[in-house]
Amino acid sequence: MIEMSNVFKTFGDNAVLRDFSMKVDEGETLVILGRSGTGKSVTLKHIVGLIQPDKGSIKVDGRSVIGANRKQLSAIRDDVAYLFQSGALVNWMTVRDNVALSLVESRSVPRREIDERVDESLASLGMLEAADRMPADISGGMRKRAALARVLVQGPRAILYDEPTAGLDPIMARTVGELINEVQSSGQRAAIVVTHDLELAFSVATTLALHHEGKLVELAEPDAFKQSQHPVIRSFLDGTVQESGT
Ligand SMILES: Nc1ncnc2c1ncn2[C@@H]1O[C@H](COP(=O)(O)OP(=O)(O)O)[C@@H](O)[C@H]1O
Ligand SMILES: [Mg+2]
Helix, strand or coil, rough: CCCEEEEEEEEEEEEEEEEEEECCCCCCCCEEECCCCCCCCHHHHHCCCCCCCEEEEEEEEEEEEECHHHHHHHHHHHEEEEEEECCCCCCCCCCCHHHHHHHHHHCCHHHHHHHHHHHHHHCCCCHHCCCCCHHHCCCCHHHHHHHHHHHHCCCEEEEEEEECCCCCCCHHHHHHHHHHHHHCCCCEEEEEECCCHHHHHHCCCEEEEEEEEEEEEECCCCCHHHHHCCCCHHHHHHCCCCCCCC
């Protein structure tokens, strides 16, 4: 579903992606671990065409992201939802209007269908009862759900989660992991979760990899990853000090 092959990206003299390759299919959750500043967000931004690579190929369902025109890119972005770290809701709109926003703005979906899809998306996350409340009047956990409902309403076939637990307390972080699993089991979607949160990583991954020196090291299933003897993986997994992500 999502495939990056031999991608290079340098900012000035900062080589962030160096012959980077990866592949995620429907039903899979790829977790990309890595310390802060290694290029995890840059990787996700390439997939939705927010950053262009210097070299390499990036495909979503066989469609090239590189060189796509506006229309092609917008079709790709309909399929691949990017859940930003903040996942911020518009404060002066109800939860329902927040979830409807992207569909209203796209102008291609009739109002009645928007209402149906919004209700369906809210219901799937147990948020129907909070639909008419304002973001400030619901809990942090419900705000996360609302942000996810806003992504799901677009009917994405893949979801990119950028540091979904950054800044959350451990209990909320666990809830987010459960949410991701809930969403994954509700449909055959591809997911990429970028994080330095090991507990989250092992609770959602079907495959794990470490982003290190511009590429992925040791793409493996959770058990094999945990047992890896690769020195950089060992030092990451056994490392005591871990800076918070950006
Ligand atoms: N648009 C940009 N212009 C220049 N440098 C950038 C840009 N975006 C990211 N970088 C740099 O690329 C590196 C990787 O950033 P990022 O992908 O955000 O790291 P992280 O793994 O923490 O998500 C960092 O050194 C960052 O400063
Ligand atoms: Mg980042």
